[in-house]
Amino acid sequence: MGATDSGVRDNPTGPDQPSEDADASADLSTAPKSDLPGTTVGLGFTGWARWMWRQLTSMRTALLLLFLLAIGSIPGSILPQKSVQPGEVTRYLADNPGLGQFFDSIGFFNVFSAPWYVAIYLLLLISLVGCIIPRTRLHWKAMRSTPPKAPSRLSRLAESSSWEAGSTAPAPQDVLTDAAGELKGKRWRVHVTDFDGTTGAVSAEKGYLRETGNLIFHVALLVLLVAVALGGMFGWRGQALVIEGESFSDTITQYDSFNAGRLVDSGNLPPFSFTLDEFTATYQEDGDQRGAPRTFEADLTYQDDPDAIPSQKTVQVNDPLIVDGAKAFLVGHGYAPVIEVKDPQGRVVYDAPTVFLQTDQNFTSNGVVKLPDIDPQLGFQALFLPTAAVDEVRGPISTFPALNDPAIFLSAWEGDLGLDDGIPQSVYRMDTSEMTQLGIKAIQVGQSWDLPDGKGSVSLTGVKQYAVFDVAYDPARFYALAGAIFAILGLMLSLFVPRRRVFVRITKRAASQDDAVGSVGATVEVAGLSRTDEAGLKPAVEEISTVVQQIVPPAPKGMSGS
Amino acid sequence: MSVNESLAQLSNGLVYSSMAVYAGSLVLFASSFASSRPLAEAEAATEEVSAEEISIGEASAGDAIAAKNSDAGESRATTATLDRGAGDAGALPPGRKAGNMAMSLMWLATLLLAGGVIARGFSAGRVPWGNMYEFSISSALAVAVVFLIISLKRDIRWLGMFVVGAVLLTLGLAVTILYTDSAQLVPALKSVWLVIHVLAAIICGGAFTIGAGFTVAYLIRDRAETKAAANGTEVRGWFSSRVPAAQRLDTTAYRINAFVFPLWTFAVIAGAIWAENAWGRYWGWDPKETWAFITWVIYAGYLHARATAGWRGRKAAVIGLLGFAAFLVNYFGVNFFASGLHSYAGVN
Ligand code: HEM
Numbered sequence: 001m002g003a004t005d006s007g008v009r010d011n012p013t014g015p016d017q018p019s020e021d022a023d024a025s026a027d028l029s030t031a032p033k034s035d036l037p038g039t040t041v042g043l044g045f046t047g048w049a050r051w052m053w054r055q056l057t058s059m060r061t062a063l064l065l066l067f068l069l070a071i072g073s074i075p076g077s078i079l080p081q082k083s084v085q086p087g088e089v090t091r092y093l094a095d096n097p098g099l100g101q102f103f104d105s106i107g108f109f110n111v112f113s114a115p116w117y118v119a120i121y122l123l124l125l126i127s128l129v130g131c132i133i134p135r136t137r138l139h140w141k142a143m144r145s146t147p148p149k150a151p152s153r154l155s156r157l158a159e160s161s162s163w164e165a166g167s168t169a170p171a172p173q174d175v176l177t178d179a180a181g182e183l184k185g186k187r188w189r190v191h192v193t194d195f196d197g198t199t200g201a202v203s204a205e206k207g208y209l210r211e212t213g214n215l216i217f218h219v220a221l222l223v224l225l226v227a228v229a230l231g232g233m234f235g236w237r238g239q240a241l242v243i244e245g246e247s248f249s250d251t252i253t254q255y256d257s258f259n260a261g262r263l264v265d266s267g268n269l270p271p272f273s274f275t276l277d278e279f280t281a282t283y284q285e286d287g288d289q290r291g292a293p294r295t296f297e298a299d300l301t302y303q304d305d306p307d308a309i310p311s312q313k314t315v316q317v318n319d320p321l322i323v324d325g326a327k328a329f330l331v332g333h334g335y336a337p338v339i340e341v342k343d344p345q346g347r348v349v350y351d352a353p354t355v356f357l358q359t360d361q362n363f364t365s366n367g368v369v370k371l372p373d374i375d376p377q378l379g380f381q382a383l384f385l386p387t388a389a390v391d392e393v394r395g396p397i398s399t400f401p402a403l404n405d406p407a408i409f410l411s412a413w414e415g416d417l418g419l420d421d422g423i424p425q426s427v428y429r430m431d432t433s434e435m436t437q438l439g440i441k442a443i444q445v446g447q448s449w450d451l452p453d454g455k456g457s458v459s460l461t462g463v464k465q466y467a468v469f470d471v472a473y474d475p476a477r478f479y480a481l482a483g484a485i486f487a488i489l490g491l492m493l494s495l496f497v498p499r500r501r502v503f504v505r506i507t508k509r510a511a512s513q514d515d516a517v518g519s520v521g522a523t524v525e526v527a528g529l530s531r532t533d534e535a536g537l538k539p540a541v542e543e544i545s546t547v548v549q550q551i552v553p554p555a556p557k558g559m560s561g562s
Numbered sequence: 563m564s565v566n567e568s569l570a571q572l573s574n575g576l577v578y579s580s581m582a583v584y585a586g587s588l589v590l591f592a593s594s595f596a597s598s599r600p601l602a603e604a605e606a607a608t609e610e611v612s613a614e615e616i617s618i619g620e621a622s623a624g625d626a627i628a629a630k631n632s633d634a635g636e637s638r639a640t641t642a643t644l645d646r647g648a649g650d651a652g653a654l655p656p657g658r659k660a661g662n663m664a665m666s667l668m669w670l671a672t673l674l675l676a677g678g679v680i681a682r683g684f685s686a687g688r689v690p691w692g693n694m695y696e697f698s699i700s701s702a703l704a705v706a707v708v709f710l711i712i713s714l715k716r717d718i719r720w721l722g723m724f725v726v727g728a729v730l731l732t733l734g735l736a737v738t739i740l741y742t743d744s745a746q747l748v749p750a751l752k753s754v755w756l757v758i759h760v761l762a763a764i765i766c767g768g769a770f771t772i773g774a775g776f777t778v779a780y781l782i783r784d785r786a787e788t789k790a791a792a793n794g795t796e797v798r799g800w801f802s803s804r805v806p807a808a809q810r811l812d813t814t815a816y817r818i819n820a821f822v823f824p825l826w827t828f829a830v831i832a833g834a835i836w837a838e839n840a841w842g843r844y845w846g847w848d849p850k851e852t853w854a855f856i857t858w859v860i861y862a863g864y865l866h867a868r869a870t871a872g873w874r875g876r877k878a879a880v881i882g883l884l885g886f887a888a889f890l891v892n893y894f895g896v897n898f899f900a901s902g903l904h905s906y907a908g909v910n
Pocket of ligand 1: 029030031032057058059062066124127128129131132218221494495859861862865866
């Protein structure tokens with residue numbers, strides 16, 4: 001990159017080090033060097049393209065994109081998201097029409113798949129690839145080349161020491177060879193610049209694993225992102241509500257909601273099925289957390305395919321059913337009172353466990369029964385209370401989530417249910433605008449209510465529970481996990497392995513002719529530097545000094561020239 | 563469903579006692595800080611002494627800043643040594659004695675708090691971080707423990723006042739607003755991942771907090787140093803003159819954050835594995851997940867910035883603080899204000 005990176009180095013210890021040390025710390029990191037603007041003058045198209053590419057893959061751009069990614073995520077956590085709480089989004093749009101419309105148009109209700117968000121992470125992905133490839137090449141080269149020559153002034157490195165050789169010192173070349181041997185024994189990579197009559201040095205380097213770890217980390221991030229994308233394309237997810245005693249089989253029609261990736265063949269889901277035999281819930285009975293759930297258990301009988309032998313499994317919140325590569329998770333539950341309705345002639349026109357939706361912590365639940373096939377049409381709005389009470393202010397309300405004293409408050413209506421208009425209606429709501437109320441009544445299990453004017457009767461014959469299951473299939477989740485694990489391992493290497501360089505130099509002082517080589521008159525220097533400001537460098541350099549002092553002991557005090 | 567009431571009460575008693583002792587420690591830390599003489603010089607002095615002990619001939623003043631510091635400290639080196647000698651004779655320098663007592667009280671308070679946290683766990687027969695109250699007392703403990711561990715290696719009494727202040731604030735919030743009686747877990751939390759994921763997050767919280775303390779101190783001290791260098795004066799300022807050199811603060815902050823980052827990565831991944839095991843998707847952009855991600859990305863940005871030309875020093879430090887802010891949003895903001903799958907923290 002020529003002149004552009006002179007003086008500015010991508011090295012954390014950079015600004016504190018005199019520029020002379022640049023040689024000594026050269027290539028301690030493969031981080032891209034910063035490009036200064038102005039390098040593009042008259043470069044033409046390829047020049048521009050190269051410049052753009054270098055900008056995109058620069059550390060500064062990576063930093064900027066990371067920032068944008070963080071900031072871009074914030075609306076996704078503040079505003080309701082269509083993928084998480086679609087109902088809340090609708091409510092928000094209704095409450096704040098103007099602002100809501102605006103937010104919607106810029107994808108704020110669907111941040112994580114909004115074009116601008118996708119653009120940020122795609123750019124980051126490209127930047128990541130563009131960063132990893134050259135860095136891997138550089139690192140490969142660095143691992144196979146020898147450590148650089150010792151810089152001229154070792155005393156300016158982060159750690160250094162020096163002493164005058166004593167009279168018993170061996171010949172300088174032997175000192176270098178021995179020092180190199182010791183360093184090799186300590187698993188340093190070593191390069192010896194032979195003694196040339198005046199000076200010679202050993203350069204040693206250690207900690208290549210740091211950069212390797214860093215590259216592993218970045219590659220692992222890439223794997224993770226690809227796995228997430230694959231999971232999105234080949235995975236699917238659905239939600240199903242199953243009442244006690246009823247069965248579920250894995251076909252798309254049985255799901256209340258179903259989301260599949262683009263490449264999923266929804267007509268060909270794994271053919272498993274299960275029956276909810278029983279659902280049990282227990283709750284805290286006393287204290288300030290009274291009513292808080294303590295256990296949820298769904299006893300299932302399941303089959304891998306219609307011909308398989310049935311097996312049993314108790315599914316709990318953190319313990320899904322794993323079948324045919326898919327997983328079924330217990331995510332919710334509620335009550336399904338069994339309601340029986342008879343017409344004026346005493347014939348049973350409705351008899352079914354009816355799903356009620358929870359409205360509060362104590363399972364005060366709402367539900368409706370619609371009877372469009374009798375004339376005039378009949379409908380019931382109902383409130384189910386597992387532990388019934390009547391509050392002076394709030395009216396009928398449940399005071400505990402378990403079935404301690406169940407009751408149902410019914411409101412009967414007659415008229416037009418509005419089902420023939422072709423407008424789809426929720427099964428949990430009833431449009432009473434074209435109906436007249438016949439009366440209201442509270443009944444308990446086993447009781448029935450004769451409607452006024454002999455219009456039939458309604459009874460509560462029992463109460464069942466239902467469980468809600470999320471069924472999910474993500475074929476890429478193991479790749480995502482592998483990416484995550486390698487990311488952590490790589491990160492640990494990258495942050496905890498010290499990358500260091502040390503130099504040992506012996507220099508003969510200008511001396512008189514009759515000095516025997518290796519006797520008094522030589523200076524020994526030991527110095528080191530590290531990739532980061534790490535605490536371990538000082539002891540490491542001290543340790544090497546001690547080792548080298550055993551090879552060349554310092555001259556006794558008083559004789560030394562310093 | 564049974565909860566051991568006497569252990570639960572013991573736990574409450576221990577938590578309250580620890581608060582009383584922390585309060586004493588806070589007062590002593592504050593008075594120690596106020597009456598201490600500039601600490602950077604004392605530290606530089608200690609360094610000189612140890613350098614001599616190792617008796618490596620040439621001074622290792624490698625970089626310009628270290629050289630500057632030791633120059634400044636040199637004249638006081640002898641004073642510091644004298645102080646030490648005098649200390650043996652009983653006349654400690656100003657603030658020293660209060661500082662030592664503050665440290666002792668902090669150890670005591672932290673032991674009491676640890677007892678309280680452990681008793682709370684045993685009272686319900688599970689890990690003591692099943693709701694916001696427990697999460698808060700455990701986090702306060704983590705902050706104190708991280709501080710004490712670092713204090714074993716170096717003198718960080720100057721930071722004590724702020725750390726104990728943060729611990730007391732957290733405990734105060736815990737025992738007033740967040741308190742809930744000891745009880746069993748809700749089913750959603752019954753998982754080994756509660757132990758692993760939340761423990762990792764709590765340790766990260768402790769270390770991020772101390773790291774942020776160093777970062778704030780760095781920013782303040784660095785400004786004072788820059789001013790001092792421009793004016794050719796000594797470092798001034800009630801706070802700045804009593805804390806170590808900016809370079810050291812920055813390095814320590816980096817080491818702490820670099821230590822926590824892989825652990826935070828692990829905590830997030832452990833959470834993802836748990837989510838996969840409980841809800842069938844390892845990532846769903848629920849507010850808690852989103853803010854964990856934001857925190858992670860900002861700290862990654864911090865580490866990146868430290869390797870990017872023109873971004874080291876103050877800019878990187880500000881990014882680090884933004885990361886900590888995101889962590890706090892995740893801890894407090896999301897639990898109180900957002901509705902999501904993670905909303906079983908026991909706050910009504
Ligand atoms: C997906 C987004 C990315 C994330 C989350 C990320 C995260 C990280 C983290 C946490 C570190 C710290 C490890 C350490 O200090 O040793 C790091 C280091 C590094 N990253 Fe990234 N990174 C991303 C993308 C990139 C890109 C696009 C580049 C290329 C420009 C890049 C280049 C580097 C380099 C060179 C280092 C090592 C710095 C050094 O030598 O200390 N990263 N990255």
